[in-house]
Structures are given as C-alpha cells and as structure tokens.
Amino acid sequence: MDLRDGxxxxxxxxxxxxxxxANVPAGLRGFRGWNGAAALALGRDWSKRLAAAGYxxxxxxxxxxxxxxxxxxQAVYLEELARAEAPQHLGVIxxxxxxxxxxxxxxxxxxxxxxxxxLSAEEIWCQGFSEPGSGSDLASVRTRxxxxxxxxxVNGQKVWSSFAHIADRCILLGRSATAGEKHEGLTYLxxxxxxxxxxxxxxxxxxxxxxxxxxxxxxxxxxxxxxxGEVGGGWRVAMTTLSHERGTFGFALAGALDVAVRRLVALxxxxxxxxxxxxxxxxxxWIDLQALRYTNYRALARLERTGAPGPEGSVAKLRWxxxxxxxxxxxxxxxxxxxxxxxxxxxxxxxxxxxxRSRGNTIEAGxxxxxxNIIAERVLGLPRSx
Amino acid sequence: xxxxxxxEQDQLRTQARxxxxxxxxxxxLAEIAASKDGWDRASWPELARLGWTGASIPEAQGGxxxxxxxxxxxxxxxxxxxxxxxxxxxxxLALPALACAPDFLARVASGALSATLASGPSxxxxxxxxxxxxxxxxxLVPDAGSVDAFVVHARGPDGMAxxxxxxxxxxxxxxxxxxxxxxxxxxxxxxxxxxxRLLAAPPAAAKIIASTRRRALAALALEAVGVASCxxxxxxxxxxxxxxxxxxxxxxxxxxxxxxxTYVETELARSLAYWAAxxxxxxxxxxxxxxxxxxxxxxxxxxxxxxxxxxxxGGMGFTWDHPLHRYYKRAxxxxxxDRSGAAHRAEIAQALLGGS
Numbered sequence: 001m002d003l004r005d006g007x008x009x010x011x012x013x014x015x016x017x018x019x020x021x022a023n024v025p026a027g028l029r030g031f032r033g034w035n036g037a038a039a040l041a042l043g044r045d046w047s048k049r050l051a052a053a054g055y056x057x058x059x060x061x062x063x064x065x066x067x068x069x070x071x072x073x074q075a076v077y078l079e080e081l082a083r084a085e086a087p088q089h090l091g092v093i094x095x096x097x098x099x100x101x102x103x104x105x106x107x108x109x110x111x112x113x114x115x116x117x118x119l120s121a122e123e124i125w126c127q128g129f130s131e132p133g134s135g136s137d138l139a140s141v142r143t144r145x146x147x148x149x150x151x152x153x154v155n156g157q158k159v160w161s162s163f164a165h166i167a168d169r170c171i172l173l174g175r176s177a178t179a180g181e182k183h184e185g186l187t188y189l190x191x192x193x194x195x196x197x198x199x200x201x202x203x204x205x206x207x208x209x210x211x212x213x214x215x216x217x218x219x220x221x222x223x224x225x226x227x228x229g230e231v232g233g234g235w236r237v238a239m240t241t242l243s244h245e246r247g248t249f250g251f252a253l254a255g256a257l258d259v260a261v262r263r264l265v266a267l268x269x270x271x272x273x274x275x276x277x278x279x280x281x282x283x284x285x286w287i288d289l290q291a292l293r294y295t296n297y298r299a300l301a302r303l304e305r306t307g308a309p310g311p312e313g314s315v316a317k318l319r320w321x322x323x324x325x326x327x328x329x330x331x332x333x334x335x336x337x338x339x340x341x342x343x344x345x346x347x348x349x350x351x352x353x354x355x356x357r358s359r360g361n362t363i364e365a366g367x368x369x370x371x372x373n374i375i376a377e378r379v380l381g382l383p384r385s386x
Numbered sequence: 387x388x389x390x391x392x393x394e395q396d397q398l399r400t401q402a403r404x405x406x407x408x409x410x411x412x413x414x415l416a417e418i419a420a421s422k423d424g425w426d427r428a429s430w431p432e433l434a435r436l437g438w439t440g441a442s443i444p445e446a447q448g449g450x451x452x453x454x455x456x457x458x459x460x461x462x463x464x465x466x467x468x469x470x471x472x473x474x475x476x477x478x479l480a481l482p483a484l485a486c487a488p489d490f491l492a493r494v495a496s497g498a499l500s501a502t503l504a505s506g507p508s509x510x511x512x513x514x515x516x517x518x519x520x521x522x523x524x525x526l527v528p529d530a531g532s533v534d535a536f537v538v539h540a541r542g543p544d545g546m547a548x549x550x551x552x553x554x555x556x557x558x559x560x561x562x563x564x565x566x567x568x569x570x571x572x573x574x575x576x577x578x579x580x581x582x583r584l585l586a587a588p589p590a591a592a593k594i595i596a597s598t599r600r601r602a603l604a605a606l607a608l609e610a611v612g613v614a615s616c617x618x619x620x621x622x623x624x625x626x627x628x629x630x631x632x633x634x635x636x637x638x639x640x641x642x643x644x645x646x647x648t649y650v651e652t653e654l655a656r657s658l659a660y661w662a663a664x665x666x667x668x669x670x671x672x673x674x675x676x677x678x679x680x681x682x683x684x685x686x687x688x689x690x691x692x693x694x695x696x697x698x699x700g701g702m703g704f705t706w707d708h709p710l711h712r713y714y715k716r717a718x719x720x721x722x723x724d725r726s727g728a729a730h731r732a733e734i735a736q737a738l739l740g741g742s
Contacts, residue, residue, distance in 0.1 A: 001388060001390060001392070001395075001455055001660075003387060004387065009387055269739050269740065273739050273740065279735035280728060280735065282735055282738060283738065286738060287658070287682060287734065291679075295654055298660070319654065369643075372643045373643075375646040375650065380622050380642075381622070381626070382626060383633070383637040385637050385639050
C-alpha cells in the first residue's frame with residue numbers, strides 16, 4: 001500500500017501539469033460544458049493539441065496509436081485536468097466507449113479505419129443507445145436494423161445523444177430480429193452521421209442549453225462492413241461499451257467533484273463562514289469527496305490487478321451524482337435569491353447553472369435506481385426485482 | 387500509487403478472520419456480554435501469540451515491528467467479531483504513551499499486560515521520592531475493569547503530563563459502569579495516592595496525546611467498518627431467506643435499495659478508514675484530517691447499517707435474543723467516543739473555512 005506517486009507517475013504528473021499551464025486555452029479555463037459553437041470550435045483545437053502531446057488514448061495499446069500505459073496514468077491525467085479546470089478531449093465517446101469496443105470486437109480493417117482518427121479528434125463519435133421507449137431497459141430498443149441486399153437499413157429514433165450534432169460517427173444498437181429472446185435480436189453498427197436520412201435535433205434541457213440530441217434515422221443505408229460483432233450479437237458488444245464507461249470514469253467524476261468542492265469552500269468562506277449549519281454541510285461534502293477519491297484508488301488497484309472494473313464504478317457514479325446535487329443546492333442556498341438571476345458570469349450564474357445541470361446526474365449513464373438494482377443483484381446477490 | 391494490501395497483509399486478515407470466527411462465533415456474544423468480566427480473559431494471551439498485541443512494537447521489545455496498516459487489519463476484524471477484550475484500549479489508546487517505557491512494551495507484546503487511557507484534568511500528580519503519586523478521579527475510561535494498567539493524563543507540576551499506574555488489587559480503584567455495550571464497558575477510576583511512574587512530561591505529553599487521538603479515531607473507524615460489514619451481511623442473508631407475499635423480501639426494491647445504500651456507505655467508510663490507516667502508518671501530513679473524516683463517516687455508516695438491518699429483520703431485529711442489537715450497541719459506542727460526527731466535522735470545517 002502506497003498512496004504516493006511512484007517516480008514515473010510523479011514525472012508524468014509534473015510534465016502534464018506544466019503542459020496544462022502552458023496549453024489550456026483561456027476560453028476553456030473554468031470549463032463548465034460544451035455549450036455553443038465557440039466552445040466546440042475551441043474544443044476541437046484543444047483535443048488535437050492533447051492528442052499531439054500524447055495525452056489521448058493513454059491506456060490504448062500502442063499498436064492502435066495509444067500510449068499503452070497502465071490505468072493509473074489515466075487516473076493521474078484526469079486528476080490533473082480537474083486540478084487545472086481544463087476540459088477533457090472532445091472525443092470522450094470515441095476514446096472511452098467506441099474505441100475500446102472496436103479494439104475488443106472490431107476487424108483489422110475497422111481498427112485501421114477508425115482508431116487513429118478518434119485519437120486525433122479528426123472524427124467525433126456519438127452514442128445511439130437510448131430511445132424514447134428504452135431508457136433503463138436498454139435491451140428493449142426498437143430501432144430497426146434490416147438486411148437489404150448488400151447493406152443494412154436503419155429506421156428509428158435515438159435520444160440523449162451527447163455530441164450528435166457535431167459527430168461524424170455513431171455507435172448504434174438496433175433490433176435485427178423481432179422473434180426470440182429480446183437480447184438475442186440486437187445488432188451493433190457504426191453509422192456515418194453524414195449519411196442521407198440521419199437527422200439530428202438538439203434537445204433543450206432544464207438549463208436552457210442543449211448538450212444532448214435526438215437522432216432520427218429514416219431508411220439510412222449502412223454498408224455491411226460497418227457491423228461490429230455479429231448480426232444478433234449486439235448485446236455482448238454493447239456490454240463492452242458500457243463496462244468501459246465505468247473504467248476510470250470514477251476519476252473523472254471525483255475530479256469534477258474536487259473542482260466543485262474547492263469552489264464551494266471558497267464560496268462558503270466568503271459568504272457564510274460563520275454559519276454552523278453551512279460549516280457542517282461543507283465538511284460533509286469534503287468528506288464525501290475524499291471517500292469517493294480513495295474508493296477510486298481501491299478500484300484502480302483492482303482494475304490493474306484483474307483487468308476488469310469492479311462494482312466500485314457503480315458506487316462512484318451513484319455517490320458522485322447525489323453529492324453533486326447536494327453540493328450545488330447548498331451553494332445556491334448560500335448565495336440566496338441572487339442565484340435565481342440568470343445574467344452575469346460570476347459565482348451566482350455559475351452555481352445556478354451547475355445546480356440545474358446536476359438534476360441530470362442521477363439520470364444520465366444509469367439512473368440511481370438502476371445502479372442500486374445492479375449493486376443489490378450483482379454485488380449483494382439479492383434476488384432479481386423483476 | 388497502490389491502494390491495496392500486500393499478500394502478507396491479506397494473509398494476516400485471513401488468519402484473523404478464521405481465528406475469530408472459530409473463537410468468537412456470534413452465538414457466544416450473549417454469553418460474554420452477560421458474564422461478570424464482560425470478556426474472555428483467556429483470549430488475551432492468544433491474541434499476543436498471534437502477534438497482534440505487539441504488531442507495531444519493535445522487534446527488540448518482542449514485537450513484530452510492523453505498522454499501523456497491520457494493526458488496522460486487526461482492528462477491522464476485531465470489529466467484525468465484536469471482540470470484547472481491551473485491544474482497542476491497549477493498542478490504540480495506551481501504546482503511544484507506553485513507547486516511553488520499553489519494558490512495558492515488551493509486556494504488551496508478550497500478552498502479560500493490557501492497558502487503557504484515563505484522561506482527567508482533575509487527577510493531580512505529585513512527586514513522592516523517586517516516583518509519583520496520583521490523586522483524583524477520571525470517568526468513562528474504556529475497559530477500565532479489564533486492564534492491568536492505566537496510562538493517566540494528569541495534571542503535574544508543569545502542566546498536563548502522562549503517567550503510568552499499574553492496577554493494584556489492594557485498592558478498589560475501579561467502578562465498572564453499566565454500559566449499553568456490555569462487551570466494551572466504561573469504568574470510573576479513582577486514584578487515592580496511587581503509585582505511578584512518569585511517562586512523558588509537557589510538551590512531549592501533548593504530542594503523544596495528539597497522536598493517540600489520531601490512532602484512536604482511525605482504529606474506531608476500522609472497527610466501525612467491521613461492524614457495518616457484519617450488519618450488512620446479516621441483512622442480506624435475511625432478505626434472501628425471509629419470504630413474504632410469496633417472494634424473498636430482498637426482491638422488493640424498498641428492501642434491496644436500503645441494503646445497496648448500506649453496501650455503498652460501508653465501502654466508502656472502508657476507503658476512508660484505510661486512507662487514515664495509511665496516513666498514520668506513514669506519518670503523513672493529512673493524518674489528522676483523514677482520521678477525523680474516517681471516524682465521522684464510518685461511525686455514522688455503521689450505526690445506519692445496523693438500523694437498516696434491524697428494519698429489514700422486522701420484529702425479530704428488535705428482540706434481545708437476536709445478536710443484531712449487540713452490533714448496534716457497539717456502533718453507538720464507537721459513534722459516541724471522542725464526540726460524535728458533528729463535532730469532528732466542525733474540526734474539519736475549521737481547517738477548511740477558518741475561524742467561525
């Protein structure tokens with residue numbers, strides 16, 4: 001047991017920290033979300049710079065253009081990004097989900113075609129999993145994938161898709177057979193977002209901004225070679241995608257929470273330093289952050305030993321989302337009615353946005369209810385609830 | 387960066403768990419709690435033979451020369467087993483001061499001596515020839531009735547200092563109090579010109595007290611993790627086997643989600659407790675904050691784990707015959723010691739936010 005960086009990790013961290021100080025564009029410091037065309041344009045440029053400096057695909061194998069480093073380097077990377085309040089690579093869906101899925105299930109020609117452009121941010125990916133009728137119950141998706149001649153034809157609607165409005169490609173889970181077990185009729189495709197019949201509509205969310213989109217597929221032709229895995233074998237491929245969502249995801253969450261707690265401490269010092277109730281709640285959030293951080297370190301040790309993420313990923317997501325909701329609520333309580341005024345870009349506007357945005361945290365990437373089911377059934381071995 | 391235990395440390399845990407499960411099965415808890423002494427005295431030399439009482443004592447004094455991380459493993463496992471002897475008192479509360487008296491360390495390592503900490507500004511120490519004499523009373527001394535010696539934080543001529551008073555059978559100086567957790571009883575200790583030896587004068591004494599407090603908070607956090615894990619296991623077991631409306635009650639989300647929350651809180655508490663243990667073992671600068679955070683969080687998590695498990699057990703969880711209340715009472719004891727979570731969070735807030 002040693003919680004300090006080893007010499008190589010320490011050197012990596014120091015180099016990265018210096019690099020970030022010199023390279024994070026001014027317009028992306030204090031980053032709060034990819035909202036608006038200006039931020040996205042900066043984001044692409046920022047992502048290319050990250051890739052050029054070797055910080056994209058740290059854990060990807062070297063043969064696919066990654067750095068082939070152990071998971072701990074990804075953890076250090078996410079911690080340092082949070083410390084600098086710098087955004088991640090714009091292609092998080094490609095780097096964290098599509099890429100690892102292609103590495104696991106793709107053919108050599110697919111790997112050659114897709115992977116380097118994910119790293120370099122030349123191509124941005126989005127995810128077409130959730131549908132209006134299929135949220136937590138993902139295996140019930142109804143988007144149709146039919147074989148017509150030498151290609152697939154896709155018809156249906158996807159929703160809650162981040163980056164779809166700027167994405168070049170989409171990982172799509174659809175239904176190719178209506179008979180039989182529901183998990184067995186699923187097929188996993190790579191869809192070119194520039195194909196005729198793909199229409200993206202931004203979804204305006206509770207904050208007034210649009211990070212997510214709906215995607216409509218109308219008779220979209222997809223070449224046969226875009227199949228990942230086998231026809232009818234899409235569920236297994238989708239599980240790879242979702243397990244990678246949980247790999248070092250906890251570190252990104254703890255990093256975001258670290259930023260939020262630091263800002264909360266500054267806010268409380270300035271505006272409510274003497275209020276005993278506020279002090280107790282700030283201390284609670286600080287403790288929860290440490291608990292999340294060290295749970296991540298335990299998860300990392302297990303991931304490096306076994307290669308498979310443990311149940312800590314669900315724990316981290318569940319607790320981070322609830323902590324972020326409590327913490328942002330506390331911040332707007334400290335600010336008072338001023339937090340209800342939307343203009344300006346000072347602390348009130350920041351916290352107003354964060355508090356509203358946090359309501360999505362317990363819903364996106366697995367609702368808290370589904371995560372509790374996962375823990376109850378897969379970790380504790382309790383009987384299935386349905 | 388590696389937050390995992392070594393194979394040797396894992397082995398220590400396996401050994402501890404199997405020894406304690408055999409030696410102190412849950413069925414024996416009621417018997418021990420109802421006994422006059424409140425513990426099984428014969429177990430103390432066994433713990434010493436296993437190397438637990440001397441885990442962090444230098445090899446020169448007969449110890450294993452290991453550190454707080456190894457002790458942490460023992461604390462967690464003893465918490466799981468609701469061990470009723472003075473291990474917490476001796477190893478967490480008394481050992482830092484006993485380090486000033488190497489001959490006593492050797493006796494702790496060999497199992498010949500157990501001790502606790504008696505704090506009281508109303509106890510006065512005065513010089514008597516070569517030695518010292520103590521006079522006064524201290525209250526709420528853990529395991530006062532079980533131990534062989536007392537480390538006494540008393541007022542000396544130059545301020546608060548640490549003394550060592552061995553138990554003297556001629557003097558009825560301890561009154562054991564009827565404690566809610568009958569397996570860890572408090573006592574009132576009265577010193578009537580009791581012979582003592584100086585362990586540390588000010589300002590060294592204050593440093594020892596601060597480090598003792600860190601160890602105690604971390605040790606209790608670790609015990610709390612053990613208690614919470616055990617309560618969770620009992621809850622899960624019951625939810626799997628108890629059927630109502632034709633299904634195991636664990637199939638109902640109103641039940642399973644409570645248990646999922648207990649699992650989450652127990653794991654977070656474990657992370658904080660291991661962090662605190664490592665900080666103490668390495669004398670890390672964050673040790674104080676880590677110990678405060680771990681104790682505040684883990685004690686509350688253990689209390690909540692027991693409360694949820696009592697609820698999951700329905701009426702049975704409310705009975706004296708079921709062992710659950712014993713875990714609950716230990717959790718409450720832990721939560722109350724050195725003040726509750728709110729007080730520790732106030733200290734954390736002080737460090738984060740400055741003066742109130």
